[in-house]
Amino acid sequence: MVSILENSTRDKIFYASFKLFLENGYEATNIRDICKEVGIKASTLYFYYKSKQYLFFYIYDGICLDYINYIQDIEALKQDISVKEKLYILLKQKIEYYVLDISKRKFILRYHLFPPEEISNVIREKYKFYNSEENKIILDSISNSQHKNEFINQNIDDYLMQYKKLENHLVYEMIISNIKINDEVVRKLWDMLWINVAK
Amino acid sequence: MVSILENSTRDKIFYASFKLFLENGYEATNIRDICKEVGIKASTLYFYYKSKQYLFFYIYDGICLDYINYIQDIEALKQDISVKEKLYILLKQKIEYYVLDISKRKFILRYHLFPPEEISNVIREKYKFYNSEENKIILDSISNSQHKNEFINQNIDDYLMQYKKLENHLVYEMIISNIKINDEVVRKLWDMLWINVAK
DNA sequence: GTCTATAAGAGGATAGAC
DNA sequence: GTCTATCCTCTTATAGAC
Numbered sequence: 001m002v003s004i005l006e007n008s009t010r011d012k013i014f015y016a017s018f019k020l021f022l023e024n025g026y027e028a029t030n031i032r033d034i035c036k037e038v039g040i041k042a043s044t045l046y047f048y049y050k051s052k053q054y055l056f057f058y059i060y061d062g063i064c065l066d067y068i069n070y071i072q073d074i075e076a077l078k079q080d081i082s083v084k085e086k087l088y089i090l091l092k093q094k095i096e097y098y099v100l101d102i103s104k105r106k107f108i109l110r111y112h113l114f115p116p117e118e119i120s121n122v123i124r125e126k127y128k129f130y131n132s133e134e135n136k137i138i139l140d141s142i143s144n145s146q147h148k149n150e151f152i153n154q155n156i157d158d159y160l161m162q163y164k165k166l167e168n169h170l171v172y173e174m175i176i177s178n179i180k181i182n183d184e185v186v187r188k189l190w191d192m193l194w195i196n197v198a199k
Numbered sequence: 200m201v202s203i204l205e206n207s208t209r210d211k212i213f214y215a216s217f218k219l220f221l222e223n224g225y226e227a228t229n230i231r232d233i234c235k236e237v238g239i240k241a242s243t244l245y246f247y248y249k250s251k252q253y254l255f256f257y258i259y260d261g262i263c264l265d266y267i268n269y270i271q272d273i274e275a276l277k278q279d280i281s282v283k284e285k286l287y288i289l290l291k292q293k294i295e296y297y298v299l300d301i302s303k304r305k306f307i308l309r310y311h312l313f314p315p316e317e318i319s320n321v322i323r324e325k326y327k328f329y330n331s332e333e334n335k336i337i338l339d340s341i342s343n344s345q346h347k348n349e350f351i352n353q354n355i356d357d358y359l360m361q362y363k364k365l366e367n368h369l370v371y372e373m374i375i376s377n378i379k380i381n382d383e384v385v386r387k388l389w390d391m392l393w394i395n396v397a398k
Numbered sequence: 399g400t401c402t403a404t405a406a407g408a409g410g411a412t413a414g415a416c
Numbered sequence: 417g418t419c420t421a422t423c424c425t426c427t428t429a430t431a432g433a434c
Binding site: 023024025027028110113114116117165168169172173175176177 | 222223224226227309312313315316364367368371372374375376
Binding site: 240242243247 | 417418419420
């Protein structure tokens, strides 16, 4: 995430909270449990984070920004290769990102499916925002390509939906069945998807 | 569920709790909120249910038993038709059950993925139990069939796993994308599955 | 920056009247 | 069966000392 190498109290609180919010949930995680993990008292936590809600939002944003940065740095998106190959590499890299550590994605899934009532509005807004940020990056990468005529233009949105659906399917399988998806499976499924959308 | 037509205080508590446990979660739902929905005081709830945990378990069991009863009553499982047709009808009926009201399945998913720490052991046991009950019904139905030689015997467990995977995939799509799956889609996916497993 | 102490309230659960 | 009143514990959050 933002500063994985630092070991400041601020970061320790961040990671302990992430872990507990993921495993036990927002409501079932209390400030004292977090503090016990870190080895501080409650008042110290409040020195760094204004409230439990703000602490949660920092974590949520941290996870999403880390993901957006990862997507943005994928070299294949900038190279002048065919759209088909470009998008395959993107999907493959995204799955690699999740295989390496599925916990961040599980966190997002948890709070997307079952947001705590008191912060559900904020979570919904954040989810929509980061989702559209990711879409922008993908759409930019397609429209900047010399090969974009591979696509029937009207179908791009449709395709993006299918693409996300496939990705989600793989991700849910990883989360629920605890299985790590390999490149071969990704390639096979993706080829099937491409046939249905490309010219 | 057990007694959908009754309107006793006991049942009112049951349904109000189901709704709140599903929407807000176990930890975020408190006894007083449930009582407010029903129009009673906390002590009245404790007259019917020993504790918050037991109330939850009654609901969990109620949902699962309703489902098991539904599966058990599917006529096709008892008829002497081909295994392929039998299992297709089973899948179709299961999807119909969810399409009619996805909330029960969402409840099970919620507590399967994110069980409250204090009751996670019990939930895990219950999940395993009802899962194996369902498997028994399906396996019985296959082995009682005159047409069971359609199957390569060693593959039945494998098939059951694939079958559940397909079902889960459809269910997650219904829950996450809020889409109702129609029979045509079920048929198509199921034909693909059958090709991979049958002789 | 980190602590002790504590306010202010919410939560699960029970006793006992009617 | 349902109520009022209450217990006791846990929770978020703050005040103020060091």
